[in-house]
Amino acid sequence: xxxxxxxxxxxxxxxxxxxxxxxxxxxxxxxxxxxxxxxxxxxxxxxxxxxxxxxxxxxxxxxxxxxxxxxxxxxxxxxxxxxxxxxxxxxxxxxxxxxxxxxxxxxxxxxxxxxxxxxxxxxxxxxxxxxxxxxxxxxxxxxxxxxxxxxxxxxxxxxxxxxxxxxxxxxxxxxxxxxxxxxxxxxxxxxxxxxxxxxxxxxxxxxxxxxxxxxxxxxxxxxxxxxxxxxxxxxxxxxxxxxxxxxxxxxxxxxxxxxxxxxxxxxxxxxxxxxxxxxxxxxxxxxxxxxxxxxxxxxxxxxxxxxxxxxxxxxxxxxxxxxxxxxxxxxxxxxxxxxxxxxxxxxxxxxxxxxxxxxxxxxxxxxx
Numbered sequence: 001x002x003x004x005x006x007x008x009x010x011x012x013x014x015x016x017x018x019x020x021x022x023x024x025x026x027x028x029x030x031x032x033x034x035x036x037x038x039x040x041x042x043x044x045x046x047x048x049x050x051x052x053x054x055x056x057x058x059x060x061x062x063x064x065x066x067x068x069x070x071x072x073x074x075x076x077x078x079x080x081x082x083x084x085x086x087x088x089x090x091x092x093x094x095x096x097x098x099x100x101x102x103x104x105x106x107x108x109x110x111x112x113x114x115x116x117x118x119x120x121x122x123x124x125x126x127x128x129x130x131x132x133x134x135x136x137x138x139x140x141x142x143x144x145x146x147x148x149x150x151x152x153x154x155x156x157x158x159x160x161x162x163x164x165x166x167x168x169x170x171x172x173x174x175x176x177x178x179x180x181x182x183x184x185x186x187x188x189x190x191x192x193x194x195x196x197x198x199x200x201x202x203x204x205x206x207x208x209x210x211x212x213x214x215x216x217x218x219x220x221x222x223x224x225x226x227x228x229x230x231x232x233x234x235x236x237x238x239x240x241x242x243x244x245x246x247x248x249x250x251x252x253x254x255x256x257x258x259x260x261x262x263x264x265x266x267x268x269x270x271x272x273x274x275x276x277x278x279x280x281x282x283x284x285x286x287x288x289x290x291x292x293x294x295x296x297x298x299x300x301x302x303x304x305x306x307x308x309x310x311x312x313x314x315x316x317x318x319x320x321x322x323x324x325x326x327x328x329x330x331x332x333x334x335x336x337x338x339x340x341x342x343x344x345x346x347x348x349x350x351x352x353x354x355x356x357x358x359x360x361x362x363x364x365x366x367x368x
Contacts, residue, residue: 011023032053032187033048033187034047034048035049035051035052035189036049036073036077036080037069037072038286039069039072039269039286040269040288040291040292041253041267041269041294041295042069042267042269043341044267044340044341045267046227046255046261047260048345050073050225051260054190054223054224055190055191055192055222055223055224056190056192056223056224056225056227057223057225058192058227058229059193059226059229059256060229060230061195061196061230062195063231064251065229065249065251066139066140066195066229067098068271069227069229070139070191070193071098071099071102071104072103073135074099074104075099075102075104076103077135078108079103082105084135085109085135086109086110086134086135086137087109087112087124087137088109088111088137089124089136089139090114090139091114091120091138091139091140091141092140094113094139098284101283101284102284115144115145116145117144117146117165118146118147120138121165121169124136124169124190128173134188136188136189136190137191137193138191140192140193140195141162141166141192141194141214141215142194142195142214146162148161162216163214163215163216164216166215166218167222170218170219170222173190174222194213194214195214197212197214199211199212220257223257224260225259225260226256226257226258227254227256228256229253230254231249231250231252233249234246234248234250235270237277246274247273247279248273249271250268250271251269251271252266252268253266253267269286269287269290270290271287272284272285272287289326289333292326292333292337292340293322296339299343299344301336309322311332311336311339312335314332
């Protein structure tokens with residue numbers, strides 16, 4: 001049914017007063033899609049990746065892998081698009097060596113080093129308004145200092161200053177990074193790294209101390225998605241002679257909030273921060289094949305019947321031949337990734353990786 005004349009007249013009036021596109025028909029709204037992280041297990045629980053034209057939070061304890069996740073997302077999207085540009089607000093020191101280890105082209109990363117909260121927020125607002133970058137990363141919020149706190153002596157109280165500024169930032173930046181009404185604007189994605197703190201005065205339940213994140217409660221309503229990154233366990237590799245070397249960790253992801261698909265989803269992936277010659281990984285790599293096999297079997301993308309596995313016309317007897325085939329065939333990896341994403345949620349609108357050459361050979365993994 002077409003709009004009434006009165007409704008059409010209202011749209012014309014509002015669009016003339018506030019700019020073309022202020023009022024649009026709901027059926028013409030465009031979904032900006034997702035920014036893939038390059039970590040399949042994380043993309044799946046997010047609904048394809050971090051939402052474009054929105055802000056998301058990456059939370060965790062120290063050493064859990066928060067910055068690693070953001071670097072990995074930068075590297076993956078640079079691989080898909082060589083012109084992909086990132087603005088990195090370095091409230092903590094930017095580690096170019098770590099970024100390059102994870103595959104980042106640092107020539108496509110603009111770094112603004114500051115721990116002044118007002119300055120950091122204004123730079124992010126300006127970048128979002130200019131639509132000159134594809135991704136904005138703040139690493140990290142707790143390292144920022146409000147001017148009001150910096151001007152006080154150490155013995156003077158300055159509570160809630162940062163929380164009030166954070167709420168103001170989201171109110172101001174929302175206009176620039178809200179989900180676009182058309183596909184004519186360059187999408188920009190925001191990622192803010194935060195840390196857990198014990199909640200003062202919180203009641204301990206079942207031995208668990210309540211946790212919170214710096215920045216107040218208002219920010220939690222502004223985020224489109226919130227992801228917790230945690231270390232589940234260490235990965236060790238035997239060395240010649242005696243002993244083992246710690247070369248990686250199992251990274252666990254949990255969506256605390258997710259407005260794209262259902263939240264409270266959990267997944268994990270193996271990450272190697274040191275070279276693992278025996279296992280066949282280089283520093284900075286994730287175990288991609290393990291994720292592919294796990295999720296392919298979970299979503300029935302790979303049909304498992306006893307000792308036989310089948311994907312399309314390809315059929316393997318036993319797990320080892322299947323793992324070897326996937327490890328050696330980059331096109332097969334790409335096809336499996338595409339099939340898993342489409343099967344998990346047909347609403348996913350992310351680009352399919354065109355080239356997976358940066359992934360190392362993978363090790364055997366349990367299929368179920």
